[in-house]
Amino acid sequence: MLKRLFALAGLALAALFAPATWAQLKVEITSGVTDPIPIAVVPFASTAAALPADIAEVVQHDLEGSGRFRAMPRAQMSVKPSRAADVALADWRANGYDYVVVGRVSVTTSGEYAIEFDLLNALNGEQLVASQRFTGQPSAVRDAAHRVSDVIYEKILGVRGAFATRIAYVSVEGAPPAQHFQLFIADADGENWHVVLDSRQPVMSPAWSPDGQWLAYVSFENKISSVYIQQVRTGERRQVSARAGINGAPSFSPDGRTLALTLGGSGGNPDIYLLDLATQQLTRVTDDPAIDTEAVWAPDGRSLYFTSDRAGGPQIYRIGIGPGERPKRITFGSSYCARPRISPDGTQLAMVMLDQGNYRIAVQDLASGTVRVLSRGKLDEAPSFAPNGAMLIYAGAENGHTVLQRISVDGLTSQRLTAAQAAVREPVWAPFSH
């Protein structure tokens, strides 16, 4: 009896807190550009006794992790200036570094940290950033460091960085049929994670609200599928759909007022509907005996892209919002095209595509129709664009373990995000919050 109790206790304790740490993500670079930009990120001077994070280290990690920069090792820095005026650019240039970042941290009278930095081009002497300042509570220091990375990335590469962003993902621990499901939120580098939902029944299809304050998701906790929206900061949640049959694939409209979702009804025919979150009014969008599902909004809010097998296999269609609109097929290059996601500028379609017997992530240029297969896995799924449109995050199987992958839309850089013990999947990149 006692033995059995201990066995049960072990199970229960494992369920209580082991998976949370097991599901923490570790980021590794899997490919970078062949000629990364050399940059020196000098440790920031600080008047504070102890900083919650080493800002230069976070910045260096972000930039190197992007696969587009090569950072100078600290051990090789013979001087550590903290102001642009004190930087002898010729010396850094002679050592082979094109850019130099210096900065300083102080504590304000209200107890906040003030982070200030300069970015210098060692090749031409230009000061690209002069004393840009971020202030915040100690808990926001890491986020401020990521914002420094975002600015540096943009000044040098011309594209806003997406380091100060978050992702949501689903973690699954244990062997079938007794699995443990958790919905997580973490910073884009895997840090600062927390559990949003913990369940013995499947959790799937997380989707961010456009302001990054809410997550919509599907939960089977009541033995039927239900759609919930949950406020990230408070944990407050609302069940917004638990109708007969399928309740799935939620997607917030760009103005945050409407949820597109899939409803199957008792007859089991999935179609796409719009749910007005304020009035609960439901509007039917598609009406076809085929499977119509996983709708996503175009950034202008005037149309939806969705998967349908009305032509036999699954393909992606677009339909305008409004009475009398008819769906138009968008994909033709493969027998299986599903799970559409649209880039923030509305020009690119990311999807899961069957490519020579493998399920891979592909990007289609919506104007020209040109398709590029980006991923190299066998069972890749669930692409999601970074808010800067330059990266995609998706899930894929590797040696029987499901991990997250990030790849730049130009295909040049990629990273792998792994969790020690849990399978992680369905990553969704949050919108910019600053």
Add this chain to the structure above:
Amino acid sequence: MRRFFPLALLATALVLAGCHAKPPVQSSSGNSAVPANGAGASSAGANGASANAGAGAAGEDAAGPQEGVLARRIIYFDFDSSEIHPEGAEIIAGHAKYLTAHSAMRVRLEGHTDERGSREYNIGLGERRAQAVRRAMLLQGVSDAQIATVSYGAERPAVAGSDEAAWSKNRRVEIVYLK
């Protein structure tokens, strides 16, 4: 998880008490709950949600008739298909006969797919399989009120693995008798 929780506390309390004593569970549980929460999902407690229904699934699976063909509860399918094979039809016919004779009994048909492709599309495919079994039962006289369907898509595989051996066991409809 909730079902196991008091046992966890009891067992932890026994550990703390040195295994021999019979400590009062109520008071000990208060103490052991602190490290459990503190070491564990601290941030989850602040703004997470817990949805721990479903620990009773085993009880449901064991419910219902077990004689002959009725012990067989799983109908398997081909890839991307909701066509019922003769073997599946035999199982469905057995349950349909039982259900028409026992109108108070109810079943839930749980549709599943293998892991390949898009998850939400797979929810649609799993539902299509569950509906195929539902229609076959309705044709054999089972009342609509006796049947519920749910699709889990690829979310609840029967077995782990990424090969045809695993996939073929995961493409299925399970007949679950409800109490």
